Amino acid sequence: MTTPSFTELGQSIRNVLNSSYEYGRRVVRITLKAKSENNLEIDSSYKLNCENPPARGDATVKLRLQDYGVLSEKWNSDGTINLEYKIDEGKIFEGLRIVGGYSYNPSTNDSGLKVTTKFKNDFLNCSLCVGNALDKHLSFLAGVVIGLRGLFIGYQFEYESLSSSFTASNIGVTYKFTDLSVYFKCSPGMTDHYDLSAVYKVNENFKAAITGTLTGLDTRANWKGGWGVQYKFDEAATLRMKFNNELQLDTSIQHLLYDGIKVTLAFGIDCRDFENSRHRVGLAIDMEV
Template sequence: MGPPPYPDLGKRAKDVFNKGYHFGLLKLDCKTKTSGGVQFNTGGTSNQESGKVHGSLETKYTVKEYGITFTEKWTTENTLGTEVSIQDQILKGLKLGGQISFCPQTGYKSAKLISAFQNARVAMNFDIDLDQNGPNILGSAVVAHQGWLAGYQAGFDANQSKLTKSNFALGFATNEFVLHTSVEDGQTFGGSIYQKLSPKLETGINLAWSAGSHNTKFGIGAKFDLDADAAVRAKVDNACQVGLGYQQRLREGVTLTLSALIDGKNFNNGGHKVGLALELEA
């Protein structure tokens, strides 16, 4: 296994805090695959607080012998998106592709060129966003050596000729332990620790500090597998926000997730959020 792309650094700790929680939402996801290899991903969410409903339909087809993948997506905001990519054909580990999105109601159009390369030592990404305001370039690289991971990400606005992102990350990863630290634009400092204490128990610690506001954020989370079909999750941060989650596989391809966010500082005043998600796969 090579190093992950820059956005995936510290992902295992992020999953402990983010996966399995759908606060204030009613969510439905459905994944199916035809005998011809076409994948359909349909999803919808309803925000209980705002009442807004969002839905999407995505189709994906891969021509394995040529390494080409076609993806099309439509959302309830009436946005149409198409992506074409080719992988491992020109060079092993190299992915090239392009994305186009269009909103007929507003006439907004955007295009994006994407490229990525990954092997046992390095993971590189280079994207060019060709929107109406001018091209934006985003590049990153992650190198690995004996478990150590070092990465850098930079963004550049060609229209204004200025650097929009300058992020650095350093960490150490094994199969059961991940340490991740990062600096974003020299202003936000973050760190996380992931540890798999047993085959059933995963834990995570997250820390962030902003130089501009001097705000510190701290959180602890855990996931425990009750058995092969059920898991419970819990997390708490320094603002006394307590998150609880329960996930149950009802049958093959059907998973139900219940979650709740409790405001510990204002427990008697209400304002707590609950969420429900149903995932179907066939």
Template sequence: MSVPIAVPTPLAFNVPPAFSDIGKTTNDLLNKDFPLGAAKLEVNTFTNNGVKFTVLGAKDNKTGAIASELKAKHIDKARGVTFTESWTSSNILGTQLELDNTLARGLKVDVAASLLPAKGTKNLKAGVEYKQDHLFTRAFVDLFRGPALHADAVVANDGFLAGGEVAYDISEARLTRSNLAFGYLAREYTVALHASNALNTFAASYYHRVNTDVEAGAKATWTRSTDNDVHVEVGTKYFLDNEAFVKAKIDNRGLLGLGYTHLLRKGVKLSLGGLFDTTRFHENTHKLGLALTLEA
């Protein structure tokens, strides 16, 4: 059986991943396709002139609260322009403009704004992203929170990655975030090391594409403030066929996660998930959920 799998290979022109994507394959394996505690619906439709409409909805199984969002995204690939508008059930209005490779090769400019009319709460972020061989760097300013400057950069060579991330509160003149990450990216596996929370939290992870049917990975996290406890989580993904796969994960606290995803037909995907506390199996502590995604 031959199943197409997203393989963590180096990007074109030797451009490394963004700082937030170091270790992404492991995080996706352990967290993605596990809909928990809610029933979710996502509907995507596309027009001939490059407009994508998205409707998102989620009902919390515990409270019964329903949250939803409506998005309209216009993509002009020829000019490298993407314009997105959104409206949530919390009455938050959002607008985003992206210019990718428009002003210069490898340069992306991003401006995002949101407004809550009922309270007059507003937010505005302006950012730039630049990538070339062996380098991926980003920076953005959050104008109404601080204002705050956020920046990160990743350098790479022969599969080895090194990156850093900082956040600086301009009004208070102080550093509010400092993170480091290192990794190695190969065709069949990736490894990553993270030092975050001002070097108070450390994490190590790996992802392995065992064969065309099986993926495996694990992550260990340790925080200085805890009693030397290390949180370890291991997971796997198995393709049943071209349209379905199952996932399972378990950690050293006894939490067992199970997931099943099936492409029912072209444009219709169903995901079922559950998180079970094996140390309190007969108590009402478990979480179940489902997600239905429709595309046309």
């Protein structure tokens, strides 16, 4: 089992509780992916919130250079252009990946550089990202995870040279049993944020998850809790539902219409005031050719 990165800790739980809930009052999202035989890939996304226009979107073009890595260019609807070059794992030596990127927005004249290095094997996953907002400041984001027989312990921090201080300091722990995965994350000394979650695989088609979050340790402490389920009817249809202590009921229905075309319909219902509340609905269409 390969050791996950820090951001991947607890991913199986987030897949049940957060994935495919694309909604607002009236939200539409369309994603298109295409891949040619000559190593050229196109990925675009368009999102429209009818209550908060204008629409937002992006488009990415990737070109695989065989033994030399991946070159990509991304355009955002706000005018930002991103150029990136990635050297995949194994090109230099096994487990190492290097990514370099440059971003520029001609309307605001903002620009920046970013270099990320990642290394992973069966027992270790570490990464370091150095960002430079040109003529402004440097930022450092680093993480490390150590794995041993289903137990993964990780630490992540972020440092900003502009304020000469740490802006993030997180500890994450995941333990995987046969059918149960438990995840704990905290930010001691920063935001006093504590999160404990678990997901249980009932069978191949049914998963159940529960989560609890505590923010603050004084009299103003705030906690949130919730649970969710995911049921896969067949290879084409999946139902997700979740409910929290604020009496928010969310439902997502995902269906594979044809090979490469997936439709997701999501609802958010406020059970505290069913008649007068502002319920939410969203539609997402994902196409891959």
